[in-house]
Amino acid sequence: MEPRVMQVLIALVDAGGAVLTRDDLLRICWNGTLVGEDSVNRAIAQVRRVAGATQAGFGVETIPRIGYRLTDAAPTGPVTAQAERTSSASPTRRWVAGGGLAVAAGGGLGAWVWTRQRTDARVTQLVDQGRQALRYGTPQRSAQAAGLFREAAEMAPRDPAVLGWLALALRNVAEYAPPQTAPAVVAESEQTAKHALARDPREPNALSALVLLGRDLDDVSTTETKLRDILALAPDNVAAISALVLLLQSVGLCRESWVWNERAITLEPLSPSHQFRRALKHWIFGRVREADQVIDRARQLWSDHAMVWHARLLILAFSDRPRAALAMVDDDATRPPRFAPGALDVWRTSLRALETRAPRDIEQARVANLSAAPRNPGAAADAIMVLSALEEVDAAFAVAEGFLLQRGPLVSAPGTGGPLLANDRGWRKTQWLYTPATAPFRADPRYPALCEGIGLTDYWRTRNVTPDTLRA
Numbered sequence: 001m002e003p004r005v006m007q008v009l010i011a012l013v014d015a016g017g018a019v020l021t022r023d024d025l026l027r028i029c030w031n032g033t034l035v036g037e038d039s040v041n042r043a044i045a046q047v048r049r050v051a052g053a054t055q056a057g058f059g060v061e062t063i064p065r066i067g068y069r070l071t072d073a074a075p076t077g078p079v080t081a082q083a084e085r086t087s088s089a090s091p092t093r094r095w096v097a098g099g100g101l102a103v104a105a106g107g108g109l110g111a112w113v114w115t116r117q118r119t120d121a122r123v124t125q126l127v128d129q130g131r132q133a134l135r136y137g138t139p140q141r142s143a144q145a146a147g148l149f150r151e152a153a154e155m156a157p158r159d160p161a162v163l164g165w166l167a168l169a170l171r172n173v174a175e176y177a178p179p180q181t182a183p184a185v186v187a188e189s190e191q192t193a194k195h196a197l198a199r200d201p202r203e204p205n206a207l208s209a210l211v212l213l214g215r216d217l218d219d220v221s222t223t224e225t226k227l228r229d230i231l232a233l234a235p236d237n238v239a240a241i242s243a244l245v246l247l248l249q250s251v252g253l254c255r256e257s258w259v260w261n262e263r264a265i266t267l268e269p270l271s272p273s274h275q276f277r278r279a280l281k282h283w284i285f286g287r288v289r290e291a292d293q294v295i296d297r298a299r300q301l302w303s304d305h306a307m308v309w310h311a312r313l314l315i316l317a318f319s320d321r322p323r324a325a326l327a328m329v330d331d332d333a334t335r336p337p338r339f340a341p342g343a344l345d346v347w348r349t350s351l352r353a354l355e356t357r358a359p360r361d362i363e364q365a366r367v368a369n370l371s372a373a374p375r376n377p378g379a380a381a382d383a384i385m386v387l388s389a390l391e392e393v394d395a396a397f398a399v400a401e402g403f404l405l406q407r408g409p410l411v412s413a414p415g416t417g418g419p420l421l422a423n424d425r426g427w428r429k430t431q432w433l434y435t436p437a438t439a440p441f442r443a444d445p446r447y448p449a450l451c452e453g454i455g456l457t458d459y460w461r462t463r464n465v466t467p468d469t470l471r472a
Contacts, residue, residue, distance in 0.1 A: 021067035126152035137273035142172035163196035164205030204234035250429040252467025272302040276311040306336040318437040322354040385437040
């Protein structure tokens with residue numbers, strides 16, 4: 001057993017048949033360290049597997065909405081509370097203690113167990129470090145996480161949870177990989193996920209990795225169904241929750257997207273990805289003061305995070321504070337380095353037009369954004385928001401047709417690999433379409449036809465839902 005799992009078992013034994021809440025287990029076994037609920041779920045599941053595999057005569061009972069307690073595997077007849085505690089605790093304690101004595105008396109076996117415990121402790125450490133890197137949400141940290149999980153998998157090659165984490169990290173690496181290396185990373189992620197699922201068909205991170213690998217091959221409704229199926233098995237799986245947050249925002253279900261993002265924050269409160277999305281959603285709902293509060297704190301905590309910086313830029317630019325946004329763009333000391341060539345100049349031109357609203361400045365912004373939009377997905381998405389906010393709606397639709405429908409003179413480049421803010425394939429989703437900046441765009445008579453062309457109308461019809469922007 002892994003050391004953490006053994007701690008959970010001993011905590012349940014020491015409770016003498018009393019119920020331990022999840023908070024109790026986190027306090028006793030994790031020393032109050034902030035971890036996701038899936039850590040407790042996994043430890044309890046492994047205790048149950050050990051109980052079944054060894055026929056040790058005990059079980060773990062789930063007390064709904066309260067916690068867990070240790071019981072006899074097959075209780076016989078009614079017993080008093082004291083008798084229940086004695087029958088469930090004493091034999092189990094003897095089993096645990098006896099196992100320890102047998103190891104101590106076993107000489108070489110004891111040395112093997114000691115070595116195994118050190119290995120398990122190192123695996124746990126590597127997985128914890130990998131999870132910390134993965135939740136940061138950048139290409140560099142995803143690659144770092146993959147390295148940590150790969151080392152853990154070499155030490156525990158049959159552990160489905162470790163393999164699931166590795167598959168998920170590799171999938172994130174593939175998302176940002178250049179075209180020449182992406183296929184190999186995708187194949188490794190898929191193979192690793194399949195190895196994990198061969199050992200545990202319900203391993204949630206492996207399931208999530210496969211869904212995300214095929215996300216662009218499935219229609220949106222199919223992807224949503226798969227994500228919700230994973231969450232029915234593992235309600236605390238952050239990978240599936242985060243993917244659902246983006247999907248729902250991309251189809252205009254901003255309120256439900258908010259709910260799921262808040263769920264992600266309860267599981268990972270110090271993830272920059274969840275927090276910058278929270279700030280953007282405050283802005284979408286017109287809560288600019290709250291958006292400022294969240295995103296400013298996020299910038300203090302994660303000053304080098306490109307998407308945190310970009311979220312702050314958008315909120316300032318499109319809430320009547322373009323001069324403050326321009327100061328951000330011009331601040332070399334705090335600006336993240338990953339930008340496509342010329343992107344900063346386009347933003348400078350756009351922010352000047354948003355501030356002055358002078359016809360000459362607007363025309364310069366229109367030309368600059370039309371020129372930049374075909375270069376990469378990030379530039380196209382930014383151009384649609386800027387041009388809409390400037391009420392240059394014809395130009396915004398010209399960009400949208402090239403970007404989303406791949407027709408007209410402004411067909412967008414594929415955008416695989418390269419700078420994060422330019423080529424993240426997430427920009428090809430339409431989450432930015434439901435921001436305050438694009439309100440004039442959505443009010444245009446051409447908008448329904450665009451929604452039909454990119455599949456949004458079909459999604460709404462299939463799911464029998466209405467985007468928040470069309471509700472009364």
